[in-house]
Amino acid sequence: PHAIHLRDYAPPAWLIDTVDLHVDLREEAATIRSTLAVRRNPAAASATAALDLDGQELELLAVRVDNRVLGPDDYTLTPDRLTLAGLPDQATVEITTRTRPQDNTALEGLYKSSGNYCTQCEAEGFRKITYFLDRPDVMARYTTTIEAERARYPVLLSNGNLTANGDSATEAGRHWARWEDPWPKPCYLFALVAGALVHIEDRFTTRSGREVALRIYVEPGNEAKCGHAMESLKKSMKWDEDVYGLEYDLDIFNIVAVSDFNMGAMENKSLNVFNTKYILAQPETATDTDFLGIETVVAHEYFHNWTGNRVTCRDWFQLSLKEGLTVFRDQEFSADMNSAPVKRIQDVQRLRQVQFNEDAGPTAHSVRPESYIEISNFYTPTVYEKGAEVLRMYRTLLGHAGYRKGIDLYFARHDGQAVTTDDFLAAMVEANGQKPTDPLWAQFQRWYTQAGTPVVSGEGRHDATAGTYTLTLRQTLPATPGQPDKAPQVIPVALGLLGPDGQDLPLTLEGEREAGATTRILALTEAEQSFTFVDVPQAPVPSLLRGFSAPVRLDFKQDDAALTFLMAHDSDAFNRWEAGQTLATRLILADVDARAQGGETAAPQAYIDAIAQTLARAGEDRTFAALALALPTEGYLGQQRVLVDVDGIHAARLGLRRTLARELNGAFRKAYDGNRTDGAFTITPDAMGRRALKNAALAYLMALDDAPARALCLAQYQGAATMTDAIAALALIADSAMDERASCLADFADRWKHEALVMDKWFAVQALSDRPDTLDRVRGLMEHPSFSIRNPNKVYALVGSFTANPSKFHAADGSGYAFLADTVLTLDKLNPQVASRMVKPLARWRPYDTGRQEHARAALERIVGTAGLSRDVYEIVSKSLA
Numbered sequence: 001p002h003a004i005h006l007r008d009y010a011p012p013a014w015l016i017d018t019v020d021l022h023v024d025l026r027e028e029a030a031t032i033r034s035t036l037a038v039r040r041n042p043a044a045a046s047a048t049a050a051l052d053l054d055g056q057e058l059e060l061l062a063v064r065v066d067n068r069v070l071g072p073d074d075y076t077l078t079p080d081r082l083t084l085a086g087l088p089d090q091a092t093v094e095i096t097t098r099t100r101p102q103d104n105t106a107l108e109g110l111y112k113s114s115g116n117y118c119t120q121c122e123a124e125g126f127r128k129i130t131y132f133l134d135r136p137d138v139m140a141r142y143t144t145t146i147e148a149e150r151a152r153y154p155v156l157l158s159n160g161n162l163t164a165n166g167d168s169a170t171e172a173g174r175h176w177a178r179w180e181d182p183w184p185k186p187c188y189l190f191a192l193v194a195g196a197l198v199h200i201e202d203r204f205t206t207r208s209g210r211e212v213a214l215r216i217y218v219e220p221g222n223e224a225k226c227g228h229a230m231e232s233l234k235k236s237m238k239w240d241e242d243v244y245g246l247e248y249d250l251d252i253f254n255i256v257a258v259s260d261f262n263m264g265a266m267e268n269k270s271l272n273v274f275n276t277k278y279i280l281a282q283p284e285t286a287t288d289t290d291f292l293g294i295e296t297v298v299a300h301e302y303f304h305n306w307t308g309n310r311v312t313c314r315d316w317f318q319l320s321l322k323e324g325l326t327v328f329r330d331q332e333f334s335a336d337m338n339s340a341p342v343k344r345i346q347d348v349q350r351l352r353q354v355q356f357n358e359d360a361g362p363t364a365h366s367v368r369p370e371s372y373i374e375i376s377n378f379y380t381p382t383v384y385e386k387g388a389e390v391l392r393m394y395r396t397l398l399g400h401a402g403y404r405k406g407i408d409l410y411f412a413r414h415d416g417q418a419v420t421t422d423d424f425l426a427a428m429v430e431a432n433g434q435k436p437t438d439p440l441w442a443q444f445q446r447w448y449t450q451a452g453t454p455v456v457s458g459e460g461r462h463d464a465t466a467g468t469y470t471l472t473l474r475q476t477l478p479a480t481p482g483q484p485d486k487a488p489q490v491i492p493v494a495l496g497l498l499g500p501d502g503q504d505l506p507l508t509l510e511g512e513r514e515a516g517a518t519t520r521i522l523a524l525t526e527a528e529q530s531f532t533f534v535d536v537p538q539a540p541v542p543s544l545l546r547g548f549s550a551p552v553r554l555d556f557k558q559d560d561a562a563l564t565f566l567m568a569h570d571s572d573a574f575n576r577w578e579a580g581q582t583l584a585t586r587l588i589l590a591d592v593d594a595r596a597q598g599g600e601t602a603a604p605q606a607y608i609d610a611i612a613q614t615l616a617r618a619g620e621d622r623t624f625a626a627l628a629l630a631l632p633t634e635g636y637l638g639q640q641r642v643l644v645d646v647d648g649i650h651a652a653r654l655g656l657r658r659t660l661a662r663e664l665n666g667a668f669r670k671a672y673d674g675n676r677t678d679g680a681f682t683i684t685p686d687a688m689g690r691r692a693l694k695n696a697a698l699a700y701l702m703a704l705d706d707a708p709a710r711a712l713c714l715a716q717y718q719g720a721a722t723m724t725d726a727i728a729a730l731a732l733i734a735d736s737a738m739d740e741r742a743s744c745l746a747d748f749a750d751r752w753k754h755e756a757l758v759m760d761k762w763f764a765v766q767a768l769s770d771r772p773d774t775l776d777r778v779r780g781l782m783e784h785p786s787f788s789i790r791n792p793n794k795v796y797a798l799v800g801s802f803t804a805n806p807s808k809f810h811a812a813d814g815s816g817y818a819f820l821a822d823t824v825l826t827l828d829k830l831n832p833q834v835a836s837r838m839v840k841p842l843a844r845w846r847p848y849d850t851g852r853q854e855h856a857r858a859a860l861e862r863i864v865g866t867a868g869l870s871r872d873v874y875e876i877v878s879k880s881l882a
């Protein structure tokens, strides 16, 4: 397999103006006739280049050019392209191909899910449907006619508007529908669905008065589970008008939920295809987290209509142009719909857990990568989540109004185009009277080009005589594969200074005449830089990186007392949470070191008191309190270490949980009892907050695994009215050695065996269990009737959860690694994208002891030495061994 490089980008030699697809669906195969209006691209380098179409796994039946049938000597056919030479400058090309959707286990291109046909074309799936210029800078207008058996496939959908339909004139029992999409689009946004589906319907009137029909299609029996997704869609449409001034542009918006889907969802023009996980929800079957996830993903895909569809990417190196921007938009939407600080904390947790991890490993890459072997491997936390942080930094540096001006100019300039992140940057800065070549913005570009997580370190110094406070900050960026040397980036540091009373001080930088705001944005642009504030009579406590103003690791010298002070007083909720996490991280890691020496450290009383305070104030924002009570994850703790002591971290973290559970037992019990919501099905922020807090308290109580806690937990499981409460209790039971463990798990499976998404939770709690026999159980569950290795959700729930269980996956004997290698090899033959996702935890094998390294290396070598490996898995594994 060879790499594709950004520097080799060239405009397409040909353009396609219109595509007329006729898709004939039969049980044995699908036949696709595609009529393309092609013409030479005036902007192309060559005026004589052949028309070189992408195509894979296709059976070519016929080719005609301007109505002339071509013979095999008139074209060149290889396993991945069809080349037509000697065409006139403008031509009509008609290509007929055959594919077998029923055999398509990769879930890319045209495939079947639960007996229904659907498609997934991003990034390069369209070439598995027909020969085409499968690249996002070729935008065409599509007409799609679908023909199928009426009884089995009553619903026929594609992009745009339904313009005609009817019965087959020649064959009884077959019908057809024609869809026309007036908006030119790249082929990755094409979609088609045919099946026995039912739908719910609603309406939305845009602010300019357009009446839009909204439909969500699901398998029969799931109609009642779509209400939340529909509400989320309407809220998204309204929010995009209010906040971005963006309106929907067709009279119909369809969503189809399918159970076999590699990703979360796909933003095909006016026909979004979703993983059922992000549509179906009722309080009995879905957790509060699921409800929030649906709201976010529905919004994300809807927002793509402008950021991705109306303005798309020139090439796949620009993926973050649409993904980073759209994630940022969905994050802000969810923040507005719920608690903004809570949402920010959750987003940062995710960024740290997955993106910082990626930055520290063999597949580290920049937000705009330089090269790839398989583009599917670049739908990453770096492109998505770090990309979103880059958008947030634009807004921090330009202000909300300046950011909006930039967005408006971006659409004014580029609507209908396929563009680059450079175009985006130019629009943002030029709308604000600046230039991309200005030093600040030239340097800001490095967020797109340099990989790795910057480390910001420093210290503050108070001069009592002068009444000044000087903050010195340094930045470094670790080397990453292919990028040994880095240059400083623009790091917006949001800073506050707390006086001894805990109040924010107005901040005046040396040389300024008037006191400024209490939170200032300092632009750290040098490797080391100092900022001096005047009128600071007493030593302040600094609060840095408020709201997590940049995606960096902060290593600021601050003692425990300052951190507990911030936990109690910081006006920035994110930093109140962050101070607690920093303190907990420090305590746990000290204990890890002590344990390595055969000792143990005790948590200081001040920390226990601070947690008691958090509990006492929990009523102010219960979801926030639940997050503040949670200790940093083992994964996050491991990231703080060059050599990860898997078992030490596990033991020390559990040790601190037990200490808090013992010391604050009464307070946790009170928090539990005071927030029971038995019988309350509502998903209001208040009800969700109560459940979050109550379940956080229950988790602490169960850390002791004693009789009172077990009784409480069992009672919650048995009496749970919501899935949130049921699964929270079941997860704790699955971790516990209690006698009822087996019967509760069996009871749950029996009750929910017909609900695939609920069974995913059942698989996950067992794979995440702390019990010693977890791997054996996971192996056994791979044979369970509800498990299928062909269903991505099942694989993510069972295998993915197991790899997220550090002490089990990283077992010293290498059993976890060997299991994963076996599974990845099986998966790779069926679904390379899922296999490649699953192998990533193994690829990050270096920061472990030599015993574990040897086991991991052996597992990776076994994978890479297997004949016929997909490019997807090959790329990840070969990079990890390099």
Ligand code: DPP
Residues within 6 Å of the ligand: 122, 263, 264, 265, 266, 267, 300, 301, 323
């Ligand atoms: N469907 C994926 C997403 O929305 C890829 N575009 O992010």
Ligand code: ZN
Residues within 6 Å of the ligand: 300, 304, 322, 323, 326
């Ligand atoms: Zn997206």
